[in-house]
Amino acid sequence: MQAIALGTDDLPLARDVAGSPERSTTAVAMKPAAAITLASAGPALAPPIDATATPPADPTSTWATLPLQSADPLAMPAADPVTMPAARGPAAADSVIGPLAQFEVPSPKPGEAAAPASPPWGDAPRPRSSGGGAAAAPFVQTLTYEWAIGSESDITYRRNADLDRRLRDGSLVFGPQINGYVIYRPRPWLEMMLEMFAQKEIAVEPKFETLPNGERQRTPRRAWSLAVDQAFVTFKRLGPFEFTVGRRNFEDERHWLYDTSLDVALLRMKLGKVQTELSFGRKDWVNGDVFDPQRPTRINNTMLYVDYRGIEDIRLAAYTIYRNDRTGLDGKPLLFGARAYGMTSDRFNFWSEFAMLRGKDELNRNFRGYAFDVGTTYRFPHLPLAPAITLGYAYGSGDDGPGSSVNHEFRQTGLESNEWKMAGFTKFKYYGEVLDPELSNLQIFTVGLGLRLAPKVFLDLVYHKYRLNRIAAQIRNWALTAEMNQVDTHLSKDVGDELDVVLGLRGLFGIRRLGLDLRFGWFFPGRAFLRNEGTEESPRIRRADKGIFALAKFWW
Numbered sequence: 001m002q003a004i005a006l007g008t009d010d011l012p013l014a015r016d017v018a019g020s021p022e023r024s025t026t027a028v029a030m031k032p033a034a035a036i037t038l039a040s041a042g043p044a045l046a047p048p049i050d051a052t053a054t055p056p057a058d059p060t061s062t063w064a065t066l067p068l069q070s071a072d073p074l075a076m077p078a079a080d081p082v083t084m085p086a087a088r089g090p091a092a093a094d095s096v097i098g099p100l101a102q103f104e105v106p107s108p109k110p111g112e113a114a115a116p117a118s119p120p121w122g123d124a125p126r127p128r129s130s131g132g133g134a135a136a137a138p139f140v141q142t143l144t145y146e147w148a149i150g151s152e153s154d155i156t157y158r159r160n161a162d163l164d165r166r167l168r169d170g171s172l173v174f175g176p177q178i179n180g181y182v183i184y185r186p187r188p189w190l191e192m193m194l195e196m197f198a199q200k201e202i203a204v205e206p207k208f209e210t211l212p213n214g215e216r217q218r219t220p221r222r223a224w225s226l227a228v229d230q231a232f233v234t235f236k237r238l239g240p241f242e243f244t245v246g247r248r249n250f251e252d253e254r255h256w257l258y259d260t261s262l263d264v265a266l267l268r269m270k271l272g273k274v275q276t277e278l279s280f281g282r283k284d285w286v287n288g289d290v291f292d293p294q295r296p297t298r299i300n301n302t303m304l305y306v307d308y309r310g311i312e313d314i315r316l317a318a319y320t321i322y323r324n325d326r327t328g329l330d331g332k333p334l335l336f337g338a339r340a341y342g343m344t345s346d347r348f349n350f351w352s353e354f355a356m357l358r359g360k361d362e363l364n365r366n367f368r369g370y371a372f373d374v375g376t377t378y379r380f381p382h383l384p385l386a387p388a389i390t391l392g393y394a395y396g397s398g399d400d401g402p403g404s405s406v407n408h409e410f411r412q413t414g415l416e417s418n419e420w421k422m423a424g425f426t427k428f429k430y431y432g433e434v435l436d437p438e439l440s441n442l443q444i445f446t447v448g449l450g451l452r453l454a455p456k457v458f459l460d461l462v463y464h465k466y467r468l469n470r471i472a473a474q475i476r477n478w479a480l481t482a483e484m485n486q487v488d489t490h491l492s493k494d495v496g497d498e499l500d501v502v503l504g505l506r507g508l509f510g511i512r513r514l515g516l517d518l519r520f521g522w523f524f525p526g527r528a529f530l531r532n533e534g535t536e537e538s539p540r541i542r543r544a545d546k547g548i549f550a551l552a553k554f555w556w
Contacts, residue, residue, distance in 0.1 A: 142185055149180035150513075154553040163482040163525050163544035172204040173222075181230070189237040195230035228288035229261050242268040247288060250279075250303075250415070253341060254430070256353055256373065257321065259417035262301060273310040279303050283415070298326035301415070314342035321413055322359070333367055333411060334359035350376040361407045369410030371396040371439050375446065377423050388423035390448035390462075394431070398441025398470035411476060412438050423450025424458030426504030426517045432464045433500050433521030434549040436479040442495070443467045460502040466495035468528065482544060484528040490541065494526035513556045523547040 154177075159170040179197035186192075201222040232246030244266040250258040264281030280302050284294045301323055308316045321335040337355035344350070357369035375392030399409035412418075418431050418439075429436050431444055445465040452458050468475075471491050473483045485491050503518040525544035534540030 142188060143183075144185050146183040147181065149178065150556055151176075151178050152553060152555045153177050154551055157548075157550040158479075159548040160545050161479065161481045161547060163480065163523075163529055163547055165545040169481075174202045175199060176202075179229070189235060191234040191236065193230055193232055193234075194228070196226065196228050199225045199227075223292040225292045226290040227292075231288070240269050240271055242270075244268070247286075253315070253339075254351060254353075254420040255417040257319065257337075257413055258415035259419065260415045262415075264301075273308060275307045275309070277303075277305045277307075299330065299414075300324040300326065311342075313344070314340065316340050323413065325362075329362055330414065331361040331364070331367075332359045333357055333361070335413060347379045347381065348376065350374075355410070357410050361409075363402055363407075365402070365405055365407045367411075368406050368408050369397045369399075369440075371410040371412075373439065377448075377450075379423070379450075386452040388448075388450035390422050390446070390450070392430075392444075392446035392448075394439055394442075394444040394446075396439035396442050396469075398468065398472065400470050409441055409476075411440050414477075422448050422460055422462065422502075424452075424460050424502065424504050425506065426458065426460065426502050426519070428460070428462075428500065428502045428517075428519050429521075430462075432466075432498045432523065433519055433551070434479065434498055434523035434547045435464075435466065435475070435495075437466075437475045438477040440476040441469050441472055442475055443469060456506040458504045460500075460504075462500040462502065464498040464500070466497070466526070468493040468495055479549075480523075480547065482525075482529060487530050487532045487539075487541065489539070490527065490530045490532075492527035492530070495528050496524050496526035498523045511556070515555050517551075517553040517555075519549075519551040519553075521547075521549040523549075 154175050156173045156175070157171070159165075162169055177197055177199040179195070181193060181195035184192045203219075203222055207219055228247060230247055230249055232244050232248050234242060234244040236242050244264070247261050247263050248266065249261050250264075252258060260283060262279070262281045262283050263285035264279045266277060266279040266281075269276045280300070282300060283297045285296060287293050287296065301321065303319070303321045305319045306317060316339070318338045319336075321337075322332070323330065323335075324332050335355055335357055337353065339351075339353050341351040342349065351374070353371070353373040355371050357367045357371075359367050361367055371394070373392070373394040375390065377388055377390040379388040380386065396410040396412075397408050399407050416438075417429075418436070419427050419429050421427050422430060430446070431437055431439065437444075443466070446462065448460060448462040450458065450460050468484075471485055471493065473485055475495070484495070499522050501518075501520045505516045505518075508514040508516055524546050529544035531542050531544060532539045533542050
């Protein structure tokens with residue numbers, strides 16, 4: 001029987017995955033007769049990504065559980081009961097790092113020999129009977145209950161969001177958080193999930209903040225939050241279909257399309273190597289926060305995603321996303337796109353995004369925007385520190401202004417986070433930690449160097465170069481409050497440069513599930529941020545000051 005390791009996100013559109021920074025798990029494909037479920041033996045809040053596994057109808061079918069090697073080449077290896085004798089015995093399960101695969105061993109046909117009671121490569125640990133003798137404990141077909149608790153607590157520091165060090169606008173925010181989930185499967189065709197988190201942001205920041213237009217307003221109050229992140233019911237075994245209703249996490253591979261929870265009705269169809277998902281819903285359609293009620297949004301999201309997995313370690317997909325803003329603030333954008341990403345070898349992986357924007361903007365103009373994002377990472381595992389080189393280029397079209405009936409600006413969905421891993425095992429803002437822009441009216445050139453400093457320590461050094469496509473004062477949904485091109489005699493498309501340093505540590509203090517991510521960014525403004533601090537008659541041109549960002553995230 002052959003096991004094939006696939007990529008890390010089993011469902012490209014809607015995922016059962018709870019909110020853990022290390023929540024990527026490994027999908028395993030067995031023989032066509034085999035049905036797969038995944039159970040987490042790694043970090044908390046990593047429930048089975050594909051809860052669609054169909055248990056055998058035959059109650060005599062045998063199920064087995066084995067540790068899996070993560071598809072991530074940088075992940076910590078699982079304990080092998082054969083090559084690591086210390087992993088044998090009742091405590092072996094505690095030493096396994098990574099997910100477990102539970103798979104069906106098909107029942108023998110008449111005249112065939114039964115499947116062996118233990119794997120051919122060694123004796124699997126077995127529970128002991130009260131009398132000390134070995135007792136074979138049958139594996140259950142499905143996990144009726146699953147639950148876990150965990151935490152993602154962080155400290156965030158930001159300085160000079162307005163790129164002017166003379167104004168004190170720095171902020172330091174500590175966000176302790178605890179989260180947990182429970183999954184209940186009363187029947188093979190029915191699954192229910194509830195995931196919640198409690199969080200409080202404790203801020204050290206000015207009482208007033210400066211807006212891009214120079215106005216000052218009181219800093220928003222930060223309250224306790226006790227929120228529902230996921231709460232859904234899934235009906236399975238409807239032929240090739242599954243139907244889900246409720247609040248679900250939506251994440252794509254690089255969080256380029258979405259990284260959020262939506263209140264949706266979702267229909268999934270799986271035929272061979274093609275999986276199709278159609279959903280309709282809104283963000284915060286129903287208030288899910290007990291202490292800090294959220295205002296319901298009025299943007300309807302209709303999404304179609306088709307995923308093909310017929311090429312080993314390569315994934316191809318196409319999608320259509322239509323957002324209808326009933327308030328009229330964002331118009332009715334219609335996004336079409338195609339993507340390909342994967343690993344052609346253990347050393348080489350790539351990504352590619354191609355999208356075009358149609359529909360209407362908030363002024364009822366026709367959208368005619370487009371964007372692409374391509375890149376690759378090549379690893380040198382046999383060199384000291386196992387270096388990895390990453391090159392990337394992203395382009396989002398821009399528009400000159402509302403003077404025509406066509407808007408050439410590209411916009412992402414508004415549901416994205418643009419956050420993922422590059423060469424190491426730490427997720428970060430791959431368009432820049434300080435600038436953190438939407439890919440709109442912008443070109444981004446990226447170079448990254450990854451180094452494995454120790455078996456469980458990885459360093460990413462990332463450089464970005466930014467350039468506007470059209471002269472503009474701001475970049476859509478960026479993290480700065482400064483404005484560009486405020487000096488008519490010094491207009492420029494040179495946005496600037498950024499250097500990010502990302503350090504990931506795993507298994508801190510010998511605790512397998514404890515991790516720390518450190519992310520630092522320095523943004524160096526370009527000529528587009530020149531300022532005239534004099535008068536038109538006696539100009540005094542001054543360069544903007546650099547922006548700084550730092551984040552420390554603890555998780556277990």
